[in-house]
Amino acid sequence: MxxxxxxxxxxxxxxxxxxxxxxxxxxxxxxxxxxxxxxxxxxxxxxxxxxxxxxxxxxxxxxxxxxxxxxxxxxxxxxxxxxxxxxxxxxxxxxxxxxxxxxxxxxxxxxxxxxxxxxxxxxxxxxxxxxxxxxxxxxxxxxxxxxxxxxxxxxxxxxxxxxxxxxxxxxxxxxxxxxxxxxxxxxxxxxxxxxxxxxxxxxxxxxxxxxxxxxxxxxRMGQVYVANEDFWKPVGGVQFDSAQDFFDKAKELLDVKRKKYVLEPQYVNHILQFAYWHGAPNKWRMDGGKLTHYFETDEFHAGLEFALKCQKAQLFWPDPNLPTTLEKMEGGFLGLHVQSFPGFLNDSNMYDWPEKVLVPFAAEKGVTPTWGFGxxxxxxxxxxxxxxxxxxxxxxxxxxxxxxxxxxxxxxxxxxxxxxxxxxxxxxxxxxxxxxxxxxxxxxxxxxxxxxxxxxxxxxxxxxxxxxxxxxxxxxxxxxxKTDPTAGFFSDTYANKGASSSDTVYQAIKDIVAGRAPLSSFKKDVLPAWQSEAGDAMRKEYEQAIADSK
Structure with a gap:
């Protein structure tokens, strides 16, 4: 390969x-x-x-x-x-x-x-x-x-x-x-x-x-949505005009009695893909020398809302700790999973089911979709x-x-x-x-x-x-x-708190999508806590480093 x-x-x-x-x-x-x-x-x-x-x-x-x-x-x-x-x-x-x-x-x-x-x-x-x-x-x-x-x-x-x-x-x-x-x-x-x-x-x-x-x-290819083409053939293949079109076709293919679901249960990875449909940045967005993390964007929140909608419709595999994603994909019991691109290459070499990358599309008219380079x-x-x-x-x-x-x-x-x-x-x-x-x-x-x-x-x-x-x-x-504008710059706060603070957000996201916490808690509690713990400090350090490099 x-x-x-x-x-x-x-x-x-x-x-x-x-x-x-x-x-x-x-x-x-x-x-x-x-x-x-x-x-x-x-x-x-x-x-x-x-x-x-x-x-x-x-x-x-x-x-x-x-x-x-x-x-x-x-x-x-x-x-x-x-x-x-x-x-x-x-x-x-x-x-x-x-x-x-x-x-x-x-x-x-x-x-x-x-x-x-x-x-x-x-x-x-x-x-x-x-x-x-x-x-x-x-x-x-x-x-x-x-x-x-x-x-x-x-x-x-x-x-x-x-x-x-x-x-x-x-x-x-x-x-x-x-x-x-x-x-x-x-x-x-x-x-x-x-x-x-x-x-x-x-x-x-x-x-x-x-x-x-x-x-x-x-x-350099980042994470991608990988589909089983055969799974989607009854609704015309892996082609979608909007987020609603995707949702409608996914609901049509859902068959709980046969244990045929649409999405693997890795909620946070799906949220990023949904956010790309809405035009989310690759980790940070730089505008006029100011950085905005994707947690803080409307696009990310739209992805979170859509994930919650999918969960309420039972589109996610019900066991959040599914250990056999690829086997379920191969057997036609799942329609989509998120994978790193090099990992997708390995899978394509090892498995014979028809894998296809779902390129991000516009969630609705007037939106320009994005996708993140690694x-x-x-x-x-x-x-x-x-x-x-x-x-x-x-x-x-x-x-x-x-x-x-x-x-x-x-x-x-x-x-x-x-x-x-x-x-x-x-x-x-x-x-x-x-x-x-x-x-x-x-x-x-x-x-x-x-x-x-x-x-x-x-x-x-x-x-x-x-x-x-x-x-x-x-x-x-x-x-x-899109590239991450902070790539190539060092943040002490990121090195010390970046991973742990993000993990806290991801756990909160899982709770929201699973219905254990209200959607409103993200903007009310989760986001301010992340900003206070690490986000604001990372932003300041990256902005200063980027400014110093010019």
């Missing part, structure tokens, strides 16, 4: 949208993914030359992408692959890294043919400490903090986008190498695969005017400053290898392992993992992809029509996509 394979419904949305991830996690700026306030940090970051973007020299895709976030698409696995790395990047010494996974643990190196072959191709043994994040949201943060406190840090440490790391600017200054001179501007051209990473991803590795790590690119990154990977300066280039070359693009020999191996051992070729040339590939490549690759990866590419083996449809959906989403 694409150049990553993340589970846990797309790594909690991978900080993709306006804070409404599946677990209400924080977003990128919580880990220092932007310029810190104070000390001229915002101004310094604004003056910094980001790495020069140089598209990779690979076979042309069947459907083009662009540097703004549209993913290139291959309908079949590309032929005539290029070589993106001239020689083994390693120096014979082990390269150590701290990373995370959300899938089955990879087989240990000594019984993992894929990992052993990767070491040969790197010219150094890649020794990863892999934290499995399936158990709890804070497991990686706990391991990260313990590793830093213990002092025995690996060469490479991944800074995640949505796990609430604090005091990141000071930590970077004290414990990690400033990589600006190696990566800023044309300096990055020494590492062609790193130069292929788009600018929006690099912004997440900049703090106080310095580049502190290797950006880990991720699809950050296009799952954080950045920093280099421990205990690593000697003369070895920095070696580590950058290793990361250059791990960032090899689709269409290169290196990416074919990184994603699929050894032909005959881990994958086979179909008669059409598609690359298909076998049992050993699923056991070794998928599990090991996910841990690698969290700290070093290529920009996203659309490729679903044996599914060219689905790939084409996904690309078409991206084209439409980009026409209405």
């Amino acid at each position: 694409s150049s990553r394979d993340f589970n846990r419904r797309g790594f909690l949305g991978a900080a993709t949208v306006a804070g409404l991830t599946l677990a209400g996690a924080g977003s990128l700026t919580a880990c220092g993914g932007g310029a810190a306030t104070g000390g001229g940090g915002a101004k310094a970051s604004a003056k910094l030359k980001l790495p020069t973007y140089v598209p990779a020299n690979v076979p042309a895709p069947d459907l083009p992408g662009n540097a703004a976030g549209l993913d290139p698409a291959y309908l079949r696995y590309p032929k005539n692959l290029t070589r993106s790395v001239a020689k083994k990047p390693g120096d014979g010494k082990p390269v150590t890294a701290l990373t995370e996974t959300f899938t089955t643990a990879a087989p240990a190196m000594n019984r993992n043919a894929y990992w052993q072959e990767l070491n040969k191709r790197l010219g150094s043994d890649l020794k990863m400490t892999i934290v499995n994040g399936l158990g709890a949201d804070d497991v990686y943060r706990a391991k990260f903090n313990a590793t830093v406190a213990g002092g025995d840090m690996p060469d490479l440490m991944w800074f995640p986008p949505n796990q609430g790391l604090k005091n990141v600017p000071a930590l970077l200054e004290a414990k990690f190498h400033d990589l600006t001179e190696y990566l800023s501007g044309d300096a990055v051209k020494k590492y062609p695969n790193l130069a292929n990473i788009p600018e929006f991803a690099w912004k997440t590795a900049v703090i106080n005017g310095k580049i502190w790590g290797l950006a880990v690119p991720y699809g 950050y296009g990154s799952v954080g950045f990977t920093a280099i421990n400053n205990k690593v000697s300066k003369d070895r920095i280039e070696t580590l950058l070359q290793v990361m250059n290898y791990l960032s090899a693009p689709m269409g290169s020999e290196e990416r074919l191996f990184l994603d699929n392992g050894i032909e005959g051992t881990h994958h086979t070729r179909s008669k059409d040339g598609d690359v298909l993992l076998n049992k050993k590939g699923n056991a070794e490549v998928l599990t090991t690759r996910q841990a690698i992809n969290f700290f070093g990866n290529a920009p996203e590419t659309l490729y679903l083996p044996g599914k060219p029509d689905i790939t084409r449809g996904i690309h078409e959906a991206q084209v439409e989403l980009m026409k209405i996509g």
Whole structure:
């Protein structure tokens, strides 16, 4: 498929949208993914030359992408692959890294043919400490903090986008190498695969005017509404003229006796999609230098009202803790669910039911719908400053290898392992993992992809029509996509209280939609409490940082 394979419904949305991830996690700026306030940090970051973007020299895709976030698409696995790395990047010494996974643990190196072959191709043994994040949201943060406190840090440490790391600017200054001179501007051209990473991803590795790590690119497409096309065929398909038209068709398809509902029970995610139909901003709206959070907008409140209307009509699956959403979607017992776009790609590769992205439409006449871009990154990977300066280039070359693009020999191996051992070729040339590939490549690759990866590419083996449809959906989403104006700026309040204060709002929203609290309580109690606890302070800090950057 694409150049990553993340589970846990797309790594909690991978900080993709306006804070409404599946677990209400924080977003990128919580880990220092932007310029810190104070000390001229915002101004310094604004003056910094980001790495020069140089598209990779690979076979042309069947459907083009662009540097703004549209993913290139291959309908079949590309032929005539290029070589993106001239020689083994390693120096014979082990390269150590701290990373995370959300899938089955990879087989240990000594019984993992894929990992052993990767070491040969790197010219150094890649020794990863892999934290499995399936158990709890804070497991990686706990391991990260313990590793830093213990002092025995690996060469490479991944800074995640949505796990609430604090005091990141000071930590970077004290414990990690400033990589600006190696990566800023044309300096990055020494590492062609790193130069292929788009600018929006690099912004997440900049703090106080310095580049502190290797950006880990991720699809820029945020959360999307995913429909089962077959479910909607009796009412003319996944096409709607208005919110009322959607509601009427959904009610027609509801069949409580057969346990056939329309919407998965993740209320807060649906509210955001409904709010986009009304033209809501992507987390914050900037107008005349003043920020308004989407919690504070009429559009968000309209989305909340519509969700309550849907709940009263029994459109949501009745069990709020439904553990089998995809199975229910596949079986035709649910019509829509919310998913991160990269997670949607994984689902499209794994399942055979007809998935289709529902592009936001106008809730009513005169409204312009919107949709939210993600950050296009799952954080950045920093280099421990205990690593000697003369070895920095070696580590950058290793990361250059791990960032090899689709269409290169290196990416074919990184994603699929050894032909005959881990994958086979179909008669059409598609690359298909076998049992050993699923056991070794998928599990090991996910841990690698969290700290070093290529920009996203659309490729679903044996599914060219689905790939084409996904690309078409991206084209439409980009026409209405909005960026978060605070992306790339740091708020101390957000780092300390952003996630917890938002979680309180999300719990209140669940209570309102479930009928345990009145709708009026949102504006009367919930919103003022959020503003007092964190919202107003975040607004002030972001406004100041944005003003300082000009």
